[in-house]
Amino acid sequence: MSSSDKNPQASDLPTNQKTPTDADTSAESKGTTHFGYKTIEKDDKISMVAGVFHSVAKQYDVMNDLMSFGIHRLWKRFTIDASGVRPGNKVLDLAGGTGDLTAKFSKLVGREGKVVLADINSSMLNVGRDKLRDKGLVQNIDYVQANAEYLPFEENTFDIVTIAFGLRNVTDKDKALRSIYSVLKPGGRLLVLEFSKPEHELLNKAYDFYSFNILPKMGELVAKDGESYKYLAESIRMHPDQETLKSMMDNAGFEQTSFKNLTGGVVALHKGYKF
Amino acid sequence: MQASNNKELTPLNSQVSSSTAFAEGLLLAQVATATLELIINKALALNNNKAISFAALNQKTLTLALAELSFKLSFSVDTGSSPAMVMVRSQVDTSDCTIKTSIKTLKKLKANQSLTQLIKQDELDVNGDIKIAQQFANIAQSLAIDWQSELAKHLGDVPTHKLLQFGNKITKSISATGKQIEADISEYLVHEKRLVVTRSQVSAFNGQTTAIAREVTTISARIDKLFAKLAAK
């Protein structure tokens, strides 16, 4: 395990992770990518996403509860239940932000286990660290600033990797999935909790209305930041649907991939194993 | 929800019907476990006049599998957090002790039908370390809670009232369970071998917990409101 309790204040990214260098052939990565509905230069996405999360970090938890009517707690609980976590496990909570999943995993893996809260964004990581320390959770948690595309861990390190509401913000999702695959132990599993495509047209419409009309206004009112919440709504629509994400996981090498729709497909939990 | 996906996510439960999958998507199991967890830990926190020792239970899990319930109830203890916490999940890969039974059987128990008979008829099944179940039961027994004043501090009047009715029932169930377990122990120590004795305790504890779980599910709509209220704090 590297960079235990590393101080993430200094910059947004360790310099050796800042620029993708591998030649990449996937469709989304030929120079441009999406930032919400905008098509932007790939290199710009990291800093634009960073801008969003620096801006929302402090009010992130409050907004999460408000925007989802508290249901995000149940989605996360479902993820924990489906993870099969047990005492002694090593867990990576990737794009872990303010650490909701980390808090739960920390109690379930116990002293023999370890949870790494990793996020690309120093502000989110700092809010997460303060929150978990306030809760008295210190013993088995490491904090690492890292980009999901270039995970700074040895191969075969983790029993479980989770990425909750994080993958859609990642510039090159295929690369991130491959990177996750490599740090999982054989027998380990990945759980991706992410907004997805509602199963019914009516729900889809209602959800659209909510996301594009109500959500940014709430963001403006509570967090004084309508633009960031507009980005969140747009990024949700641009995220691959259930079947697409499942095949992306297959392509990255995961086996027995599956997904489960939650709340009518507003959110889906994807799961895949490395054998 | 695609049935095939559902099966893959829950490989142990290969007979999940599509209606169960739909219910799962509605997260009722998570509502139930979240509520149980909230109530149990609240009870533990309020129980500061009694020293409860969790040491032997650290990182141990007791699972109740009820035929009528589409999900399991798994209780795990973590003493690393302060105060010690009980976590409730609807699904686990491994459990130190698993009790399989049905609400039907529990009703028979309430009607005082012989526990020994039920066990012999395979209506109750215990797998794993029975001591774990006993220890959980002991803790449940030693909880005495003044829900009223504590909850009123945190919640609005209407939900508090409703939750209190629920909480009082649980408190009563828990102390009733304790007494029943004591009675069972002496009865079966005389008549049955040791393994059966502990099974009887476990099933009694199980019975009360089942009733609680059922009630939790029925008030799920109300709980949604509570979540919103708590979240706004």
Ligand SMILES: C[S@@+](CC[C@H](N)C(=O)[O-])C[C@H]1O[C@@H](n2cnc3c(N)ncnc32)[C@H](O)[C@@H]1O
């Ligand atoms: C919506 S938040 C989710 C936080 C937390 N997992 C939760 O569910 O509450 C998304 C997080 O993804 C992080 N993130 C975005 N791009 C990332 C990347 N390439 N690598 C790692 N984390 C990233 C952001 O900094 C942000 O904290």
